[in-house]
Amino acid sequence: MLLVTGILIGSVLGLTGAGGSVFAVPLLVIGAGLAMQDATGIALGVVASSAAVGVLLRARSGQLALRPALLLIMSGSVTVLVGQRLALLIPGGWLSFLFLLLALVIALRMWRQATDQGSEARHPRGLLADSESEVSAGFSGDGLMLVVAGGFAGLLAGIFGVGGGFFIVPMLIFLTQMNMRIAIGTSLLVILVLSLTGFAGYLYQRPQMDWELLVLLAGGGALGMLLGSRTAAFLNGVVLQRLFAVAIGLLSLFSLLKISL
Known part of the structure; x- marks a missing residue:
């Protein structure tokens, strides 16, 4: 079960640059019986290892x-x-409740992102930059907004254990006009650093953690990242992203019902 959870985390990150930890946190809370703070901390370590594969x-x-x-x-x-x-x-x-509300937002964003990718596939050039040089030339006035966006993404990562990619990807596209492929790759690099920082902070607070649990999840995450990245590169990932969005939404709703009962 832990290996499968890791594969799901990596697959979603590879396909969309976001959303992987929303599977990890509720499953670790429900399936492994972890406290919310422990689930978010371990999720950051798994997301970091998966993102590292994607960045490479x-x-x-x-x-x-x-x-x-x-x-x-x-x-x-x-x-x-x-x-x-x-x-x-x-x-x-309250932390669990707020996280699950955030997960529903992520699910909606992933559904919309799948639609956006479908539009980009029909119009591959559009008005979007296709290289880092084009991107760098076009966003000089939005540097402050990127700093603010990074601060907000880091805050979400620290509180909820999410990488923040669901927010970073659309913000990069909006502010820099880069295309979806570069936005996902850039998001993974940001997620890698933020997640590593958060995981280091978690280890400082709780040095005695279950390393076997982390290794199983991280191994699955690396495998899932390879799978998701290959799928994103060679196949139309719109349907898969929508399936993931539905799965996240259903898992969040189920968890919310469990909390309220």
Whole structure:
């Protein structure tokens, strides 16, 4: 079950650059009986390992925009630690409830992103930049907005254990006009750093963790990332993304019902 959960996390990250940890956190809470804070901390470690594989795959094909990524990382790696401190002040029940509401937002965003990708597939050029040089030339006035966006993504990562890609990907497209492929690759780089920072903060607070659990999840995540990245590169991932969005939505609704009963 843990290996399958890891594969789901990596697959979603590989396909969309977002959404993987929304599977991990509720499944770790429900299936493994972990407290919310432990589930979010371990999820960050799994997301980081999966994102690292994705970054390596995309770096070889030039699907990373480093300048926007650095602006997002600059603020996000600070606020992720702030978010973890805030999470300690929120009662476990409320934290679970807020996370599941966020998961529903992510599911809706993934559904809409699948539609956007379908439009891009029909109009592959459009008005979107296809290289990092084009991206870097076109966003000089939006650097401050990227810093703010990175801070918000880091805050979400720290509080809820999510990578923040569901927010980073559309923000990159909106502010820089980069295409979906580069936005996903750049998002994975940001997610890698933010998740590693958050996981390090979790280890500092809870040095005694279940490493076997993490290794199983991370192994599945790496395998899922390879699968998701290959699918995104060679196949139309719209249907798969919609299936993942529906799965996240149903899992979130089921978990919300369980909390309320």
